[in-house]
Amino acid sequence: MAFVVTPWEVSGEIDYKRLVKEFGTQELDAKLLKRLEKHTGELHHLIRRKVFFSHRDLDWFLKEYEKGNKGFLYTGRGPSGKTHLGHMIPWILTKWLAEKLKLKLYFQMTDDEKFLFKEGLSLEEATNYALENALDIIALGFTPEQLRIIIDTKMSGVMYPEAIKIAKRLTFSTTKAVFGFDNSTNVGSIFYTCMQAVPAFLPSIAAKKKLPCLIPLAIDQDPHFRVTRDIIQKVGYPKPAILHARFLPGLQSAEGKMSTTDGDPDTQVIWTTDDPKTVKKKINKYAFSGGKDTVEEHRKKGGNPDIDVAYQYLTFFEEDDKKLEQYYKDYKAGKLLSGELKTILIDKLNVCLSNHQKKREAARKNLKKYLATPEEFS
Amino acid sequence: MAFVVTPWEVSGEIDYKRLVKEFGTQELDAKLLKRLEKHTGELHHLIRRKVFFSHRDLDWFLKEYEKGNKGFLYTGRGPSGKTHLGHMIPWILTKWLAEKLKLKLYFQMTDDEKFLFKEGLSLEEATNYALENALDIIALGFTPEQLRIIIDTKMSGVMYPEAIKIAKRLTFSTTKAVFGFDNSTNVGSIFYTCMQAVPAFLPSIAAKKKLPCLIPLAIDQDPHFRVTRDIIQKVGYPKPAILHARFLPGLQSAEGKMSTTDGDPDTQVIWTTDDPKTVKKKINKYAFSGGKDTVEEHRKKGGNPDIDVAYQYLTFFEEDDKKLEQYYKDYKAGKLLSGELKTILIDKLNVCLSNHQKKREAARKNLKKYLATPEEFS
Secondary structure: OOOEEEOOEEEOOOOHHHHHHHHOOEEOOHHHHHHHHHHHOOOOHHHHOOOEEEEEOHHHHHHHHHOOOOOEEEEEEOOOOOOEHHHHHHHHHHHHHHHHHOOOEEEEEOHHHHHHHOOOOOHHHHHHHHHHHHHHHHOOOOOOOOEEEEEHHHHHHHHHHHHHHHHOOOEHHHHHHHHOOOOOOEHHHHHHHHHHHHHHOHHHHHHOOOOOEEEEEEHHHHHHHHHHHHHHHHOOOOOOEEEEEOOOOOOOOOOOOOOOOOOOHHHOOOEOOOOHHHHHHHHHHHOOOOOOOOHHHHHHHOOOHHHOHHHHHHHHHOOOHHHHHHHHHHHHHOOOOHHHHHHHHHHHHHHHHHHHHHHHHHHHHHHHHHEOOHHHHO | OOOEEEOOEEEOOOOHHHHHHHHOOEEOOHHHHHHHHHHHOOOOHHHHOOOEEEEEOHHHHHHHHHOOOOOEEEEEEOOOOOOEHHHHHHHHHHHHHHHHHOOOEEEEEOHHHHHHHOOOOOHHHHHHHHHHHHHHHHOOOOOOOOEEEEEHHHHHHHHHHHHHHHHOOOEHHHHHHHHOOOOOOEHHHHHHHHHHHHHHOHHHHHHOOOOOEEEEEEHHHHHHHHHHHHHHHHOOOOOOEEEEEOOOOOOOOOOOOOOOOOOOHHHOOOEOOOOHHHHHHHHHHHOOOOOOOOHHHHHHHOOOHHHOHHHHHHHHHOOOHHHHHHHHHHHHHOOOOHHHHHHHHHHHHHHHHHHHHHHHHHHHHHHHHHEOOHHHHO
């Protein structure tokens, strides 16, 4: 089946194995995971379950790490709306990596990108979303020392002069081929990828030292670095390493990506600010079920967890492998009904979210401490 | 004859009348000049001699001026090398306008542009040229209050967020058509014109008021504003008015533009830092002469001032109309020899340059006071 994965469009049933081939990345194999585990002491369930499934040069990043050249992490967000659970997945793993590997995280808020690519979104709105979204990343438990949030339009004084160094070596041809741009694309969108390249080497400038960079991201963001990794090296900094995540599916199908672009977002996504009642309603009403049509039939033939959104979400949010395995078996055997599985997920999510929301609101008064300033990099 | 005029290429014998048609500008007519003279008290010789020959919306700018909505002036320089006399022409008139109309001048140094467009030029070099070139504009006699110099890479913190508002409304198609870009153009060059648009409305942002802007420039820069004037209006600021200058010719031909791009620049241009001996040598050796081959023939048939570079330069630098007329007549009549005309020019230029060079060096210690800071605009 046809599918599309670019930074601005994800559609169809995504074949992740084919993406690895098409994008020219490498699968995350057992040997490399073992090597990572040596440093982290354990493997996060998102890695054990292959939510992070592919990489570029993670081996090199670990080699540098082992030599004592510890580098930093970089990820980000295009602030065009509220944060939903799909956005949180790469951030949760990034937080874990930051903690276990004791690395600083640079988090980019691409308000310029969202303004340029989204019809009807003002720059002011995009910047305001950046500040709201920032609360979600802070809520994961960083100190201001560990997390520096780079809002593009607030940091363009240091970023634009670096971005043009990337831009000088990137032709329209290349962006056409990789991003699908054409003659009707606006010139800001064409330039933009150069701004996304900058945080991968900005810390090196400040440190006056070539620091290795690891970028955990959802696979749709890979094209940005596919076109700029070589250029980053040519302008004098290490090629960033990349860790690719697959997508958390939307409520209505276990395939694809949680996204607000098609139809009513409240039938597709769970916001990080949803209250327990809303979460319950959304899961019960919209989450696609792999169960049978009647209880009798379900008891007899069992459900299909592989296409069941509630089960799929549990693979992202239930840390305990044994519990997860039990759910899988019981659901398949018809012992666990679709409604029961949904209730397990609802309870799990509501515990996570209530905890997250408390930290998120607490973050509001400290927000400013996390925002990077041009002075930090000069 | 074929000629090309774009911001990055000027070649051939330029037909200025045809440019007015092709660019869709308007000739500067007697009526409009009279109106300008009402406010300036006199007309600068560069205007009397039609060095400034064309405009866009100067009538509107004067109308606003007459209503008391005084606005500001904006011009600039692409810092890819030292300043030569050709660069100074629009600046000299701009200084005169600033003085007579009591307007502030924003002067943009496009170090980003020159870095992006010029192979082999580093960004650091471009920025250093910007600082050197700044001395030449300051030397014209501005106070720091009257002249604010905007170095793009030093001001991108306030400029980039405004430039993307222009960029969102400008397609690659348009830049292709107007600037001749193609698929092999780098994405920074494609974006750049948006940065050149910003100083036309940045003062309005700071003043929280729609200020009229008048941009005196050499005609090759017109395409930048041809593509962005309408957009500037769409994002909420007045369309800037424009005054177009023709080019000071290079030493070797009275047609075309003084430029360093073809051959040895020292056979083409006079730098603002040239000493009297160098000026003398360059004019005597390289300035194309409209005189006859022998003194006898010249005395008999007379010279042709219209193709004589020395005479043409005097139309730019000799303020006195009567003197100029006399040179024209005497040269044509064969009374004035080519060498004599050159000596008149050499003496004239060396007085101007020695005066300029003193002020230029004096400007060095005050340079910093003239450089705009992001804080001025926030």
